[in-house]
Amino acid sequence: MRARISPGLLAGYVPGHSWLHRAPLWTKFAGVLAAGAASFMLLDWRASALAVAAVVAAWLSAGLGVRRLVAPWRLIAPLLGVLFAFQWWQQGPAASGRIVLNLLLCFLAAALLTATVPLRELLDAVAGAARPFRRFGADPERFALAIAIMLRSIPVLAGSFAEVGDAARARGLERSVRARTIPVVLSAVAYARRTGDALAARGLGDADD
Amino acid sequence: MSRIELDGVRVAVAVEDPESGRTHSKVLLDGVGVDLTERRVAVLGANGSGKSTLLRLLNGLVLPSAGSVRVDGLDTAAEGRAVRGRVGFVFTDPLSQLVMPTGREDVELSLRRHHRSRADRAAAAQAVLDRFGLAALADQSVYELSGGERQLMALAAVLAVEPSVLVLDEPSTLLDLRNRELLRRTLAGLDQQVILSTHDLELALDAERVLVVDAGRIAFDGGPAEGVAFYRALCGIPAHDGGR
Numbered sequence: 500m501r502a503r504i505s506p507g508l509l510a511g512y513v514p515g516h517s518w519l520h521r522a523p524l525w526t527k528f529a530g531v532l533a534a535g536a537a538s539f540m541l542l543d544w545r546a547s548a549l550a551v552a553a554v555v556a557a558w559l560s561a562g563l564g565v566r567r568l569v570a571p572w573r574l575i576a577p578l579l580g581v582l583f584a585f586q587w588w589q590q591g592p593a594a595s596g597r598i599v600l601n602l603l604l605c606f607l608a609a610a611l612l613t614a615t616v617p618l619r620e621l622l623d624a625v626a627g628a629a630r631p632f633r634r635f636g637a638d639p640e641r642f643a644l645a646i647a648i649m650l651r652s653i654p655v656l657a658g659s660f661a662e663v664g665d666a667a668r669a670r671g672l673e674r675s676v677r678a679r680t681i682p683v684v685l686s687a688v689a690y691a692r693r694t695g696d697a698l699a700a701r702g703l704g705d706a707d708d
Numbered sequence: 709m710s711r712i713e714l715d716g717v718r719v720a721v722a723v724e725d726p727e728s729g730r731t732h733s734k735v736l737l738d739g740v741g742v743d744l745t746e747r748r749v750a751v752l753g754a755n756g757s758g759k760s761t762l763l764r765l766l767n768g769l770v771l772p773s774a775g776s777v778r779v780d781g782l783d784t785a786a787e788g789r790a791v792r793g794r795v796g797f798v799f800t801d802p803l804s805q806l807v808m809p810t811g812r813e814d815v816e817l818s819l820r821r822h823h824r825s826r827a828d829r830a831a832a833a834q835a836v837l838d839r840f841g842l843a844a845l846a847d848q849s850v851y852e853l854s855g856g857e858r859q860l861m862a863l864a865a866v867l868a869v870e871p872s873v874l875v876l877d878e879p880s881t882l883l884d885l886r887n888r889e890l891l892r893r894t895l896a897g898l899d900q901q902v903i904l905s906t907h908d909l910e911l912a913l914d915a916e917r918v919l920v921v922d923a924g925r926i927a928f929d930g931g932p933a934e935g936v937a938f939y940r941a942l943c944g945i946p947a948h949d950g951g952r
Contacts, residue, residue, distance in 0.1 A: 511809055511849070619813045623826060640820060647807055647817070697805035700769055700797035701818060701866065702789060 511654075512617045519561035519615045524624050527612045534608035538601035544593050547600035554607040563614050574657050575606065613650065622647055644703055648694065659686045710794065710872045710901050712744040712766060716775035719761055719924075736761045737924045740775070744903065750912035750932065751905040752939040753921035759905040762921055766875050766903065767795035779873065796871035796900075800878040802862035803850065811853070811861040812837065812846035818868040836868045840894070856887025860894060867900070876904040880911055909936050 519527075534554070541547045558568055579599050586595035613621070622643040629639035663682045664673070672678035717740040720733045737758045753759035764770035765777045768784035768791050777784040784791045799805050808814040815833040823829040837843045842864055845857055853861060859879060866874065876895075880888045892911060895902055904911070912918055918935025920928035920942065928938040940947060 617813070618809055619816055619826075622817075622820075626820075643820075644807075644817075651807055651809070693799070693801070693804040694807070696769060697799060698807070700767060700792070700799070701805065702792035702821075702869075703807075703817070 511613065513563050513567065513614045515562055515615070517561040517563075517615070519557060519563075519611065522615075524616060524620065527616060528624070531605075531608045531612050534604050538605055541597065541601060541604075544596035544600060547597050547604060551600050551604050551607065554604060554611060558607065558611055558614075561611075561615060563611075567614065571610075571657075574660070579603065618647060618650065644698070648698075652690070652694075655690060656683075656687055659683050659690070709745055709747060710780050711778075712873065712903070713778045714740050714742050714744075714765065714775070715778075716741055717765065717772045717777060718774040719758075719765070719770060720773045735924055737765075737921075740926055742919065742926060742929060744901075744917075746916040747901055748915040749901075749903045749917045749919065750915035750935070751903070751919045751921060752907075752909075752912055752935060753905070754943065757921045758924040759921040760877050762919075763797075763875050763877050763903065763905050766873070767792050767797050769797065793869070794871055795873045795875055796866035796869070798859075798863055798866055798874065798876040798879055800881050802855075802858040805862050806850045806858065806865065809849055810847050811842060811850060811864070814850065814861065814865045815846075815868050818865045822869060833868065836864050840864045840867075854887065855883050856890050859883060859887065859891060863891075863894065867898070872900060874898065874900040874902050876902070878905055878907065880906060880908045909939070912936055912939075 534550070537547075537550055541550060555568065559565070579602065582602070583595050583599045586598050589595075590598075616624075625646050626639040626643040629637060629642035632642075633639060660683055663686070664679055666682070667673050667675060667678040670678070717737060718735065719737040720735045722731045723734045724731045740762065751759045751762060761770055765772060765784065766779065768777075768788040771785045779791050779794055782790050782794070806814050808817050812833055815836050816829050819829045819832050823832055833846075834843065837846045840860055840863070842857070842861060845853060845861070850858060850861060859882075863874075863879075879895075880891055883891060888908065888911075892914065895904075896914065904915075906912055913932045913936060915932050918928070918930065918932045918939075919926055920935055920939050922942060927942065928935055930938075937947060
C-alpha cells in the first residue's frame, strides 16, 4: 500500500524572514528544551495555559498562519481527549488540564522549531551537537539521520491512519478497532522495511569513516 | 565499465509455516552464475521470479546464502560499504527512498559524507540538480512532484555520489507514458553501467544484454530481441500480439 501523506503533525519548514526565522538556532533549541522542562515544572493549569498562549502568539507573530497551527489538531485532539478524560478520572480536572496543556506546549514548541528551521540546518546542528560523542564510538551523522527519518515518518504514519480509516468506512467497518488499527501496524512495518532498504542501498546507514 | 561477477549464487530464506510452526527453506535464486560487463543490462521476469532478489544482490542489500557476488573484485558480503559506494540503487517507488522533504535536501543528504562543509555540499547539490534539469523543482516538497519528477529526483540523489554502476528495480512501473519516455532518455544519457529490472519490453530492448529470470534461475541470457521474444513465449504471449 502506498501511504497517503497527511500534512504536518509537526509542521514542515515554512520559508520566511520573520523574527523567529532569523533567531539563532540555539535559541530555538533552548525554547524546545525549556518547554520540555516546563512540562515538569508548571504545576498549575493556568500557568500552563499562559505558556501555551505565549507559544501560539509567537507562532502567529512569525506569520506561520492559523491554518498550519490547527491542521494537526484533527490528529492529536482524539489522543489529548482520551488523555484528558483518563487523567480527570484519575486526578481531577485541574491536574488533567495541566497535563494536557503541558503536552500541547511541548508539541507546539517542537512545531515552532521545525516550521522555522530548514531540515538540513537542523541536521547540521544535531550532527554538530553529537560530535563530542564520537570519542565514545557514536556516529554524529547517524544521529542526524535518525532525526530526519523521525520527522519524515510522522506525516506518513498519520496519512496511513487516515487512509486506513477511509478504507474501513468504505467497507462499513468504521466501528471496528481491528479494521482501523491492524492495517496501520502492517503498513508501518512495511514502510519501515522500505525505508531501511533505501537507506542501506544509499549507504546512509553505514558507519562513519 | 565495471565488472559484476555472480558465481554459483543461491539465495534462500527461512519461512515458518503458521499452522505447523515448522520452518523450511524457500529458495529465491539458485545456480546463478553470470558475468556482467555490458553498459546496459535488462532483467526480465514475472512477479516473484527472483529478479528483484538478483538486483538486490548487486549492492549487498541481499547477501547470497551460497556462492559469491563481486563488483570490480569487491565481495558484497565482506566489503559491503565499498560496494555500495560503487553501486547506486533506485527503487520502484521513489517515495520509499526520498528521505528529505525537498529534492535539494535529499541530494544534499547523499552528499553529507562527501562534503562536510555546508557551502560545498550546497554547490555540489546544485550542480547535480542542474545536470538533470531539476533545479526549478528542487525546493518543492517531494510529495508535490509528479511520478516522473520524483523518479528523476531519486535518480539524481543516487547519482550525486557518482557510483560507477546504477541498479534500478522496475523504475518505470509507476510512471505514465510521458514520464517513462523521460526516464528512458535520461538513462540513455548516463555514463554509468545500468542494470535494471523491468516489465517494460521497450526499455528492455534498449539494453545490450537481457537476462530472463524464471523460478529463481536464469532461464535466458543473450541479446535483447531474443530475450524479449523468449520472455513473451514464457508468458504465453504470441509474438504477433499487438504492442510490446
